[in-house]
Amino acid sequence: MSGAKELTFDDFKKMAKNPKLSGAEKIGFPDSYRKGKSKLILEDICTKLLLTKTKNKIIVDIGCGCDDLTFELIDLCKKNNHTLVLIDSEEMLKQLPKGKNLVKISGKFPFKNKVLDSYIGKSDFILCYSVLFYVFANDNMYLFLHEAVNLLKAGGSFLIGDIPNIDKRDRFLQSAEGKKFLKNNAQVKGSTAHDNRDQKMDDSILLAIISRMRRSGCEAYLIPQNEKLPMANRREDILIVKR
Ligand SMILES: C[S@@+](CC[C@H](N)C(=O)[O-])C[C@H]1O[C@@H](n2cnc3c(N)ncnc32)[C@H](O)[C@@H]1O
16 A cells, blocks of 8 residues: 555544534535535435435435535435434534434444444435545445445435545546646646555446445446536445345
């Protein structure tokens, strides 16, 4: 392995406790990254998980963080009378409000916990947004995925959102549109570094997840993000539907 270490669960805990950081910074993003985009991100999520067209569902958000997107999701769930189960460190969960249909379970997923176990086979939707990359870099990704799928009821869906794919990024940067993008210094910042490529997710990893999930009794699809999303040129989503 070469290059910088990726952020760990403990790094996120420390950032969550730091009062000098904004919500975005606590989850490892510069403020500029998603500024004003959380509504658009949630809209894109709702085209893949039917959160707005349904009511009274159980939604589990693994690695919820504490940025605007999570606050928007909390509001949406309140309006639609969904139960929202938020999973992250205690430090991160403390940044979020309390509410009637909000269940906070602290810990590094997967873990044994009575309340969490009560959702096994009962959850309608699982969201795991901008999280899998850190699990891939630091932990056992397949264990994480199988334990998440275990929470789903038959017919339930699991969106693994915002997965950085270095091969997708390279295809983009080599295209005419990508070459234009490279001329804009503000956009290029942080998008072209090729250090620690061996720690990055690529086509082979994303396609292996699809194959693994299909072999374990689920349907699984690789899907693009709305092109207006900040990282749509190099990130994509996986939708898993339990049979
Ligand atoms: C980049 S942030 C994304 C936060 C949020 N999902 C969003 O998109 O706004 C990653 C979050 O995942 C959490 N996380 C990382 N690994 C986790 C794990 N194994 N179990 C639970 N949370 C985890 C971190 O604490 C952090 O809050």
